[in-house]
Amino acid sequence: MANPVNNEIRYLNPPTVEVKKKKYCRFKKAGIKYVDYKDAEFLKRFLNEQGKILPRRLTGTSLKFQKKVAQAVKRARHLALLPYVTDLLK
């Protein structure tokens, strides 16, 4: 008998269901074929504040291009164009 009572849980504000933004691979969309390791500005978009490479689930890039980006970032780090670790990159 008590069951119907407690299932009417009234929320203060309606629960906002996170509208799922369709992620796309920006390389496929823009038709970019090659990720240049010398272009630090472009690579910075794939790094977080500490200079770490962002995972695919956040950037939405496809596996093929995520590997190219990771390889390019590591080369840029080798050439000191990008830091290995920093506190405020942006």
Next chain:
Amino acid sequence: MLKQYETVFIATPVLSDAQMKEAVAKYLDLIKENGGEVVYEQDWGLRKLAYPIQKKTTGFYHLIEFKAEPAFIAKLETQYRRDERIIRFLTFAMDKHAVAYAEKRRANQAEQK
């Protein structure tokens, strides 16, 4: 068979401009001697390094794009390692997408000048 390569090296900021040119000329001649062909060359000048290398925070960057025999790369890299003016280098074999990208970059580079 000549493959296309791209090499970027950083020279210590300590050395003067003349020494820097001489170092670059040395590598250009090395490429030409061993049957290579320099496609493009670009000097980025003095730039700040993202992290100190050998206690130095700036360095002369230089980019050389060239075609060469694959066997030559090992020789080039031993030269880099022996030369103490060069504090860091990277050689990169360019695939067809990289070559296409480099041409496009050179085109708009020439435009900007």
